Amino acid sequence: MWSRTTLMAAKDKLAELLRAADIEIDGGDPWDIHVHDERFYARVLAHGTLGAGESYTDGWWDVARLDEFFARVHRARLDKRLVTASTLAQVVLARIGNLQARALSRRVARRHYDLSNDLYVAMLGPTMQYTCAYYGADGIDRPLDEAQRLKLDLIARKLHLQPGMTVLELGGGFGELAHHLARHHHCRVVSYNISREQVEFARARCDGLPVEFRLQDYREAASDPAAYDRVVSIGLMEHVGPKNYRQFFEIASARLAPGGLALVHTIGGNVSQATTDRWIDKYIFPGGVIPSERQIATAKEGLLVLEDWHNFGPDYDRTLLAWDANFRAAWPALRTDPRFDERFYRMWRYYLNSTAGGFRARFLHLWQLVLSRGDVPRYEPVR
Secondary structure (H helix, E strand, C coil), rough: CCCCCHHHHHHHHHHHHHCCCCEEECCCCCCCEEEEHHHHHHHHHHHHHHHHHHHHHHCCCCEEEEEHHHHHHHHCCCHHCCCCCHHHHHHHHHHHHCHHHCHHHHHHHHHCCCCCCCHHHHHHHCCCCCCCEEEEEECCCHHHHHHHHHHHHHHHHHHHCCCCCCEEEEECCCCCCHHHHHHHHHHHEEHHHHCHHHHHHHHCCCCCCCCCEECCCHHHHHHHCCCEEEEEEEEEEEHHCCHHHHHHHHHHHHEEEEEEEEEEEEEEECCCCCCCHHHHHHHCCCCCCCEEHHHHHHHHCCCCCCEEEEEEEEEHHHHHHHHHHHHHHHHHHCCCCCCHHHHHHHHHHHHHHHHHHHHHHCCCEEEEEEEEEECCCCCCCCC
16 A cells, blocks of 8 residues: 555654654653554554554554553644644534534444443442542542542532432433432432443442433433432533533533532543544544533533632543553453454553543543532532
């Protein structure tokens, strides 16, 4: 497909780009890449981050520390220097259409969240929390499960819950937050989620508790006539999409009872985007987009009052590496499933470690926002 001359010219150009991030080809540092197929160079220059990810999955290159490799790539903003025609076409499509419309939103459930509960049980651990853990500000080196329970407690404390309160959850995951709020804080929870596998798991987890799981898109909550004391959304905002951010906050505002509080837990980015990385979009989270501060602030303007904005993005770096360790430990058992071959192993580790690198470079953040309708006399931030 590519001539020898083209490949060598591509190698020289890519080597120059990587040096800007202090990365060498076949170097001795753990973040240096080792190339097994010389077609890699031209493939990356032709297809950008999509070509990089696909060629890694194909086994064309390796790096000892994927996480640190990507931290350096993000700090040097090499993604901006690998923009291709197909990347621009993706942006145009996002601007003229709604890639997170209701008819398209179920793609991520089918292709990611419904992938395999066995995989997620092995990777996430007993808390089944597929969002950032909270390791706290006290410097204690907590294990993942303890940090996830601390995150659940942090959310509950920020919501200032009282027994008997009603909670609307938009995007319910595997049901652990609903379980925590119902069992430990004696709240009644209604949870919306489009992942069939997650809802079945969550219903079994919360059996006997005052929790209702609705296998519905979060937008269905717009027609719910009930008012809730609290509205909480953990890890949904990344799937809402820029053209739907306003509607998301309209729903949250409309469902809040007088004096109510809403909490939104989301990955955040430094720059407003209409799309996400092409490899992530194709293989991991179809239709996902990371919101920026400006996009969130604009979308909630005139609807909700910002009471608190908490950033603990570095904790997601630790969370992702803990998930990666769990995944590697479980791989001998997981690989007996015909869906999980060597290509999947490489793809999944690429996803976890590239994302960890993004948080380490402060390219990505983890935000928790507490909001009200402006009828709360005073809100005291909680950490």
